[in-house]
Amino acid sequence: MSHSGDDRLPTVESLRQRDTDYHVGFRKREFSGWVDEQVSWKESCYIGDWSFLPECRLEGPDAKELLSDISVNSFENFEIGQAKHVIQCNENGSIVAEGLLMRLDEETYSASANPAFWTGYNLEKGEYDADWRTVDTFNFQVQGPTSIKVLEELVGDELRDVEFIHFTDVEIGGRGVTAIRMGMAGEAGFELQGPAEYADEIWNAVLDAGEDHDIKQLGARTVMINHLEACFPTRGKDYLPAIYHEGMGEFNEWKLENGGGYTGIVGIAGSFEGDDISDYYRTPVELGWAQNIALDHEFTGRDALEDEVENPRREIVTLEWDSDDVMDVTGSLYQEETPYQPMDMPAEQQWQMRADKVLKDDDLVGISTSRGYSYYFREMLSLCTIDVECKEPGTEVTVVWGDPDQRQKEISATVAPAPYKKDNRRTDLDEYV
Template sequence: MGEADPDEVDESPVSAMQTANRREDFGGRRPGEYTHWIEEQLSWKETCYLGDWTFLANLRLTGPDALELLSDVSINSFDDYAVGAGKHLVQVNEDGDVVADGVLVREGEEEFVIHGVPSYWTAYHLEKGDYDADTEWRDTFNFQIQGPNSLKVLDEVAGEAPRDVDFMHFGYIEIAGHDVRAVRFGMSGEIGFELQGPGEAGEDVWNAILEAGQEYGIRRLSVKTSAINQLESGIPTRIRDYVSAILHDDMAEYRDWLREHMHRDLITHPLEGSFDSDDITDWYRDPVELGWDWYVDEDDDFIGSEALKEKQANPERTLVTLEWADEDVKTVYDSLFETDDTYKYMDMPHQQKRAMVADRVVKDGEDVGVATMRGYTYYFRKMLSLAVVDTEYAEPGTEVTVLWGEGENRRSPTVERHVQKEVQATVAETPYKKDRRRANLQEEDD
């Protein structure tokens, strides 16, 4: 079955998404695999990688009311937001559930660039509201170079890496004759930059970096293993860890607007796993449980601010990393070679179909959370997942059980061939990998 749109089929959003079967093709430089996913995974710990996020929407927002608009539609505080700085931009609906998250940079007093899904929520409210601002959808490249050797590669290709740029700030360098904005940001938990510039320069810049990086062990990052970045770093992502909170009835107008303006499908994607519900909002997440509510200025009045304040006052769940028991994981693979029922296959290194695989997390027979984004990290030789769990079970070392396999509401001839498996898991530190993104770049070569 192709992609399912809950507004165009005679079934609920939950049913439409549970029966969807779509592998999203981002195009560009994001194939299934380049060299080997293990080699690619090790790159951001041992050498460096070059990855392509050009598929993200890019919106330039300008005008006297641009900052006011951003403040009205985002949870972030914009106090002391300086030109040359970036933000992880988070936006919620009136119920305080996450609609979108992405990256914002401030180019000038009245000039901003938004990367990712927040572009649409912002543009939608500009069109609906009374703001003195303008938008421009742009064709740009967006590459990441991450890992301990990333500075050496930039020294080689740009004359000198921008070592004076602080975390979540940006500077400018020249690569292959093109001006490139270097934003000190990334999802690998390592030092590195996002490199941004006009789309027509992308091929030149990509090739120049790749050539300069050969002697430093650079690897191209494929879609097959790129999500292990976020898993090791404890960074939840749309689709893999939460459903954009736009699928209930109150958001129908926004969905109609999206269909006219979106550059790729942002509405539906498959739902899988042992977690079941008839209510699509049970796959939504809020900034409190995802660990993003510290962005909020208590004095701000933004869309969803009242609902979010209530969630902050009474937090129920929090984001953790789960370390899955080796023996239980091995049993899942062993079952493929037995004559009895098999367990659901654990795709390596993570789910290759772009889907939200949500599995029940249980303690003493009671549901205490939902696990998402299961993946294997070769560096640590562990199967991990992110999860939101009841706050009382979030302490590292807490033992829980993940119910691996499909729920009763998602059955097919293939699914009927396997049975669910209880996998023991332990709450671990989050992020699982030490975060080095804020390291002093002036000392990196010492």
């Protein structure tokens, strides 16, 4: 363990003071306007750029063994050409990393987002016959009811037979591209990946093909609303990865040395005041991912998660915020008294975990995150990890809005299902004609 590395780990207070630019990594804050862009994944489609996410290749005879040892998922029936949402935890069951994993061939895997570096770190400190390297790729989401028509303009009809959470290789403008059937909008669509040097070529080709299908470009201002509506909890918005506590300095130093940055672009805010950084960590069970946990193998955090799967304490729901109470927050800006803390529209414009207290009869029963306005549903919504006793739709609770040093507002809220919108990702693509 690197003691100097632990000294550099942030505290609750330092993360509260961190200024985080939400626009980092995204092409633009807005393109055609956030309302227009937000409606796109229900009525037409969008293209969004997530190329800032890291990606790695893991290859070798022991690659599968390594992944199995550090991931909650089963790898028994993981076929070549298949992808999965891989989740990696610490001994306490708190999520360290989660993201997309693809099996490229018998001994080669591609890991996107946070598992890229946690996998490489565990390879280096263990005894596995495998190699790890980062790769520079683009990662575009093309999602929505007309997305398949857009992509067929480019590659023909070969995508209609791709099963959900599987992928295939196609050509766009003579460039090799991997098309993965999945997405973060809860709608039919694909993610497109390929060498970063061709990113602009592919982006422009998709836009040209989508011109007659009302395609929109998705900007940073409203990008997280699809995660909120479809209940895709997000690192730095709904939980902090378990990399900030004492003992994780060595990993953070390794990540820095291997081009991954130190602790990422993240801060914390909101009415919830944790005593320890671990109060902002979450487990797969709390975030609605218990179905990913396979107890058919030994993995880091297995004992803790086995107990939690049997006896969950908190689960994830959506909260509908009372519109009159929300309008009181905005209305206070036009009054002489000190206003309530303003609400960014349609969502927070800092990349931070805004964690607000959720009360029932004055008792803390949950933590609200990812507060955002859905123009399509005309509702202010949030995700919430809530005590199982309060998880039933229709339960009335109170959200405390505002940082501890701000004037705070108690907002009535009602528990609703998560996901809030219908999940259309697995729809038969032949229905889109």
